[in-house]
Amino acid sequence: MVIFSRPQPGTLPTTLKLLVAIMIPSVIVSVLGGASASMGFGLAMGLGMAVTPVSKPRQAALLVIVGAALGGLASLAGSTPWAIAVLMFVSAILSAATNQRSAGLLSLTPVMVILFGPGPINLPWWSAVLWILAGGLAGALITRLLKFQAPTLPVEKRTALEHGIAVGLLCAAIMYWALANSIPHGYWVAVTVLMALRPLANQRRETLNGRLIGTLLGAIIALLAVLFLPVWGAVIVAVLCLFFMVWYSMGGAYLMQALALTPMLLIFASLGDIDRGFELTFERVIFTVIGIAAAVLVALLLRRWESRREDLSA
Incomplete structure (x- = not known):
């Protein structure tokens, strides 16, 4: 990749x-x-x-x-x-x-x-x-x-x-868990599953890898911008990320879209607040990793079901 x-x-x-x-x-x-x-x-x-x-x-x-x-x-x-x-x-x-x-x-x-x-x-x-x-x-x-x-x-x-059914049950369970336990931004786990686990099997590897790598790299960009740039500089970075996200959406490069989306969201949500920047970046990374892990398990289950159907129809 x-x-x-x-x-x-x-x-x-x-x-x-x-x-x-x-x-x-x-x-x-x-x-x-x-x-x-x-x-x-x-x-x-x-x-x-x-x-x-x-x-x-x-x-x-x-x-x-x-x-x-x-x-x-x-x-x-x-x-x-x-x-x-x-x-x-x-x-x-x-x-x-x-x-x-x-x-x-x-x-x-x-x-x-x-x-x-x-x-x-x-x-x-x-x-x-x-x-x-x-x-x-x-x-x-x-x-x-x-x-x-x-x-x-x-x-x-x-x-x-x-x-x-698989995505619906998984995301329903995630949201119930996050809300029942008052997990701040726990819904990011469900969003990760929804965005990365595509219905077409031939797209799943790219979107799962792209979501994980793009989020990790984007979180680093966001953290560096919040830590070392003045507010106006961080805003410029966020606006540039918005531009690149839209530009890459024209060509379907999902990793690059995630790479641009993550710092844009994190920077705008934590402008001028370094502690909040650390907190949001940590949560985004952790919940994305959890979401990707859950999505991979469901993807393997879906692949197994698809393989069984192919064997039965052969």
Whole structure:
């Protein structure tokens, strides 16, 4: 596996356009509704951009509505362990159902349950629903304006269902454990599993390795920035990381995306507070390692099930 790679050639102009298209409405929403609204809106834009290229308009609208419903329910559930666990499993099963159309269509919805529930997005349920709908619409419009296209990657029905059940049960258990025991940022374990354990078997090795290595290297960058740079310097590093994350997302280099995402999040969350920087970096690394270990075990289980099916059909 190549650790460092270059962005896909020819994607820089589109990256700049996409950043402008994302930042302008996000800033407006931040002014109107605050930081939580902006985060929720931005996450929903990602959902809109994920579903639009491979869906008809009505299908895309329905998927965004599903995301809004889950986000609203998560806001109602808050940090209630059993409620979030149920929503995690439901969102994983819904994601499995849509993976049969194309892998990853609703992969953001379990993450939305986490962030709108016990995570940092603190909104009333009705506000969460409205901002998700608005963000999904904005994401769809951006996709149409920039003429983004993506191939459909259908997942075989049995494979999609097995993946959804396994991931749903694991993440539901993780979230119940984290919330019942008041583990700070324990939801990072579940986020790691959701992002790294892909439904398509041929993608799992790259995403698991990429998530682990990218997070470890990104945590080092974040810690160095918080320790040795003034606040304005750390902000510049975080903004550059945002730029590179979007740029690399054009070419699917997951390790580089994780490498850019990690310091961006950690720096913005700990600006001017060295102790908090240490704390968040430590938690991010530990919970990522735990999440990767859990994801690897589930990946081995899924591989065993797939091998058995192949043997039976041979």
